[in-house]
Amino acid sequence: MHPVTFPPHYIERIIARRGRLHAFDSIEPKRTALIVVDMQNAFVAEGAIYECPPARSIVPAINRLAAALRQAGGEVIWLQSTPGEWPIFFEYFEGPHRRAACRAALADSSWGHALYPTLDVKPGERVVKKNRFSALIQGASDLEAHLRARGHDMILITGAATNGCCESTARDGMMLDFKVIMLSDACAAFNDENHLNGLWTVFQAFGDVRTTDETIALIEAGAARVPARRVG
Numbered sequence: 001m002h003p004v005t006f007p008p009h010y011i012e013r014i015i016a017r018r019g020r021l022h023a024f025d026s027i028e029p030k031r032t033a034l035i036v037v038d039m040q041n042a043f044v045a046e047g048a049i050y051e052c053p054p055a056r057s058i059v060p061a062i063n064r065l066a067a068a069l070r071q072a073g074g075e076v077i078w079l080q081s082t083p084g085e086w087p088i089f090f091e092y093f094e095g096p097h098r099r100a101a102c103r104a105a106l107a108d109s110s111w112g113h114a115l116y117p118t119l120d121v122k123p124g125e126r127v128v129k130k131n132r133f134s135a136l137i138q139g140a141s142d143l144e145a146h147l148r149a150r151g152h153d154m155i156l157i158t159g160a161a162t163n164g165c166c167e168s169t170a171r172d173g174m175m176l177d178f179k180v181i182m183l184s185d186a187c188a189a190f191n192d193e194n195h196l197n198g199l200w201t202v203f204q205a206f207g208d209v210r211t212t213d214e215t216i217a218l219i220e221a222g223a224a225r226v227p228a229r230r231v232g
Helices: 008-018 059-072 087-092 099-105 143-149 162-175 192-205 212-224
Strands: 032-037 075-081 126-130 154-160 179-188 208-210
Touching: 008 192, 032 059, 032 162, 059 075, 059 154, 059 179, 059 212, 075 143, 075 162, 087 099, 126 143, 154 162, 162 179, 162 192, 179 192, 179 212, 192 208, 208 212
Parallel strands: 032 075, 032 154, 075 126, 154 179, 179 208
Antiparallel strands: none
16 A cells, blocks of 8 residues: 655645645545556456556455445445557557557457456446546546436545556546545556556545545444425
């Protein structure tokens, strides 16, 4: 798991801008979805072509968050990177020596495409295939339509990589008017610097950044709130 310590001047900048550190101080569980980004064998398994070793360490945190949100009446959604051809990415950002292997690793129904086996995926939970880094960019998946149909207005972002697909989905989520919380200890990147950079980009203007413990406490507090009775 990555160490996360924001420099003091980062924190000062956020507080100076919005008058407080955290954008969101409450969670309404039934209007919240936990988005688990790309926790597939191709990114998590040892020796996989896109292996992100820290991703294995965040599995327990993701499972804890999923259990807490389910218990409180929220929804857990699992994303799978399923890019197909995507010529710009594979032809310009993957060299010819590995291009075919990268495509094969994320091919639908392949071993690499499958969710990592120690994730606590419950029967009937929604699995969304996306063909771009962000699941919320136009044409990438049906995630936005599903969230709207279920009445969700908040998304909790976990998974890999922090500064790649997680950050991309978080940024687009905020731009589509979802409240976004990124989990600092339930996201993973290929190194500590990338992890911190991804979190900081989101924290500045696209969403909140909290730990698993803080977020579970907000979920449980939200579930415990009793709606005020109408008078008259």
